[in-house]
Amino acid sequence: MSWVPQGLNREQLSAVEHAAGPLVVFAGAGSGKTRVITHRVAHLVESRAVPPWRILAVTFTNKAAREMRERLEKLVPGQARSLWVGTFHAVCARLLRAHADQIGLRKDFVIYDDADQKSMLTRVLRGMELDERMFAPKQVAFLINAAKQEGRSPDEFEARDPFSRTVREIYAVYEERMAASSALDFGDLIYRLVYAFRKDPTVRDAVRARFDQVLVDEFQDVNHVQFAFVEALCEQHRNLCVVGDDDQSIYRWRGADRRNILEFRSHFPDASVVKLEQNYRSTQRILRAANAVVARNLEREPKRLWTENEDGAAVTAIACDDDRDEASTVVQAMRMLIEASYTKNDIALLYRKHSQSRVFEEQLRRVNMPYRVIGGLRFYDRAEVKDLLAYLRAVHNPDEDVSLMRIINKPARGIGKTTVERLVDSAAGAKTSVHAALLAACDDDSQPATTRKKLQNFAQLLQRLRERAAVGPSALSRDVLDSTGYLAELREADSVEADSRIENILEVVASMEQYEAEASEPSLTEFLELVTLETDADRAVADDAITLMTVHAAKGLEFPVVFVAGLEEETFPHQRSGEEEDPEELEEERRLCYVAFTRARERLFLSHAHVRRVYNDVKIRRRSRFLDEVPKGELHWVGANRRGVHDGQPARSTRPEVRPANGTAYVDRSEANDTLEAGIQLGMRVRHSKFGVGQVTAVADGVPPRVTVVFPDGSRSIISSYLTPA
């Protein structure tokens, strides 16, 4: 009757069946990490009879959580629903609500995203009459978030110099204002729980008593509070299974600390260790290139990914004149791949930073190639979407200042800057919410009659909406949009942007309706939480299109074909101009490069430009050291080199674009290029794994080099690297 895990290798199986106590799994890229976690959960439920609701599996993204749940639904039908599967933030939010009374929180707290946090901070700074240049909200937010990641309250905030002392004060006031609005920021969701654990052992014990088994995915990315949270949960039973890959840790700048996984064994001396080193994703050649780069890092858990997959096509390196040349060469290569056999969905273009996408987008548009850009502005960050949600929040809890301030004059209702400032001042003076100040002003005879009337109208609007709040999020939204004239205003504007805004708003309303239909107990609070914790990655569309995104955004994904663009010094590895090279940062860049390479299943293309436009001038760029860290024989160099020597690099005269006098073109080949595709020539007999033996009837120079071959069953255009001489 016992559930039998299937199709697992020895290491995977030992992780799945690990009996009790701490376990750390080092899971290389494409080594079946998710499989191990899901099978382990299934094993616990089915073979060890752990009640599903006593198992907690934590991820970093909603997408990972959803996938895990879906897979578990198949493995242990009917039981997956009661498992605790979610992101750190979602799980902690749920626990905070469940124990809100004990912790001293309102059950229906709202969650502030980064933008909300920043506007709250701006208000605090203005209230304290601080110079916003000295104390930039962005920087202060960073310091406060860092403090929360370290688990430090305002009292524990280290402040030796005057600047830090002021920041500490800001932090304290900020916390007060957040509490007054019953709002929690992202950092709070974990920090407040850990803080409560520390202050009140009964809370800690109550939460701890919920779970028998805890599993954490992407453990290399946990920060200090997250570690403290997990540790606190497992202190008694010690059934903690963490899975991760120190080589894929790319969020150091957000507080992720690789030591959590590297030093897991010192924290838990009795921990079992499993290493998953067999890769099921990429070809030998891709893996060799990726390994070669990351192996240069000094601080890492020793391991080497290997695969039984075939050798595959050579990793292609493309040298380009400038960024536009890079874009057109890459796009050209993509078109050929699509003509040959790939779909657009098979292809991804990765870059170090968003700004690199522009040239590619222009080029893709020029050739009418559908593409999608992942990242950039989140859907729920759009102004109109935030406006609507702010209305809902303000109706839900008028004392929540950030939302109230956002909508107080939107659409314009004559409550101008001065009036708002006066409200904020009196709220700060009386230590009340802005809403309370608003109500007071409505009854204040000393106010000018016209402003007073306007304030009263607004207060009544809120009041009326509040009475209607029970109709549910979608109906309430429609009411808001109609009675405020928000939609009407957009309709009147009658512009393309206005139309897309209307569309976005309607999409939000539609998502509310969907939520209401699906949720067991739909509530405004829960909907708002879902929306703030949700990112865009989940809204991917089904169209056939080429995917463009940063390497960061690509973590956890895989594509048959991957292009990595801009492999140049200062771009990738990224370096801020004038700053000294930090070895730790360089290692992180190298890991990032490793992540980029290992996204590819079959084909990997790496491009760099000799000249790149940066702001308004042009800069000569040396190709990335990462390219040179790949052994020479592993890279097949192609591409433009029409200029000879660049900034001291060896001129690639060894890679001539020569056409023999008789007009026969042949495929570009580089020095030390011992790949099979080199030297494929017109008339040659070649072998293809699927189509058999054929004869080359045409050769097209390009990226990738492509040839036309007549096979027994017809003529085909083939990428030359798939061919071997017959």
Added chain:
DNA sequence: TATGATTCCATTTTT
């Protein structure tokens, strides 16, 4: 209050 002018900023951004 709305608009144009000016200034500032530019790495990555799981939640």
Added chain:
DNA sequence: TGGAATCATA
């Protein structure tokens, strides 16, 4: 260079 945010002015 380009965009967003803030400022200045009618």
